[in-house]
Amino acid sequence: MFRRRHLLAAGLAPVTAGDASAQAWPQRPVRILVPYPPGSGTDIIGRILAERLQVAWGQPVVVENRPGAGGSLGTEVAARAPADGHTLLIADTGPLAIAPTLFARLGYDPLVDFAPITLLARLSYVLVVNPAVAARDAAQFVALARAQPGRVAYASVGNGSFTHLAMELFRTSEGITLNHVPYRGSAPALNDVVGGQVAAMFVNTLSSVDLIRAGRLRALAIGSQARLPVLPEVPTLTEALGKPMAAEAWFGLLAPRGTPGEIVTRIAADVATLAADPVQRARMEATGAEIAVTTPEVFAAMIREEGARWAPIVRASGAQVD
Structure with missing residues (x-):
């Protein structure tokens, strides 16, 4: 499993005077592709980042949603965009670690x-x-599910989504049977949990x-390794x-x-500089996110390790998309 001790906010190699391509870049607006709708977690993080990077780079940095x-x-x-540094991608666990096992045919290879x-x-x-x-805690929820096998329903944002697989991991770990109700997106799923049509998520x-x-x-319960400042009263799983x-x-x-x-290398260094800014860290962490930047090499290794970790979970869930 990827270890937090590898996360580095410093130590990225500075761009030298001889790095002509980096010095000349960016020559025009930079777009950051977000593969989810506006308002999603990835989108929120992307917009915070874009706002600061356009100041650092002196060019517009535009978030483009492609859900x-x-x-x-x-x-x-x-993956098909020109490799000139003017198109970037913010992606998460789903398309980078889960999709290669979930999709029978995928139009890209995250490792290549x-x-x-x-x-x-x-x-x-x-x-x-x-x-x-x-149920007022996770143990009571498990007991409720055991008493009513298959009758307690949970929502997800779709088959094979992180919300689906996280509950499958929880369900199999506790040996309980739940009723999966997939939705098309987070808003309708969450609305039905709030409205009481579905029990959990x-x-x-x-x-x-x-x-x-x-x-x-x-x-x-919360899925982080330690309790979060935004929800200090909620225990970890x-x-x-x-x-x-x-x-x-x-x-x-x-x-x-x-x-x-x-x-x-320049982009990685610029992001690390922003991440070290106490104001920006506080802004991000107020959302419940934990800032964690790395070198390109460490991030590449993480993608490989996370793909291997999620593959058996996807297979065990039975989820697959043609």
């Missing part, structure tokens, strides 16, 4: 078609239930913190279950394969 196929559509568009730049952040997922559900902190604080959702378990997605920045190494 579809669980993030794979926009990721494929990015991209130049990884840096990990950006980790985002925890929370096990939530409608407040009317007779794994949902990211970006989308759920305000609803939890307002009492419209009850948080049972490991605390709640008494055994190691995590439900944590990650986001990273990539460029198309063939992008000059000098440009990749």
Whole structure:
């Protein structure tokens, strides 16, 4: 498993005077492709990043949403873009680590078609239930599911999505049977949990913190390795279950394969500088995200390791997309 000790906010090689391609770049606006709709966790992080990078680069940095196929559509568009540093991609666990096993045919290879730049952040997922559900913690939820096998329903944003697989990991770990109700997107899924049509869901902190604080959702456990400042009262899954378990997605920045190494190195260094800014860190962490930047080499190794970790979970779930 990828170790946090490898996460580096410093140590990225500076661009030297001889790096002509990096010095000349960017020559025009830079677009950051986000393979999800506006308002998604990836989109929120992308827009915070774009706002700061355009100041650093002196060129407009525009977020372009290309949703579809669980993030794979926009990721494929990015893979086919010119490798000149003017098109970047923010992608997460789904299209980079889950999709290669989930899709029978995929239009890109995350290990071949991209130049990884840096990990950006980790985002925890929370096990939530409608407040009317007779479970005030994860252990009571497990007991409820055991007493009613197959009758307790949970929502996801689609077959093979992170929200689906996180619950499958939880379900198999606890030996319970749940009823999976897939939706087309996070908004309708979350609305039905809030409305009581579905009992439970794994949902990211970006989308759920305000609803939890307002009492419209009850948080049972959080998938981070430690409790989060935004929800300090919510135990981790490991605390709640008494055994190691995590439900944590990650986001990273990539460029198309063939992008000059000098440009990749410069972008990684610029992102690391922004990540070290206390104001920007506070802004990101207020959403429940944990800032975590790396070198390009470490991020490339992480993508490979995460793909290997999620492959058996996808297969065990039975989810597949033609």
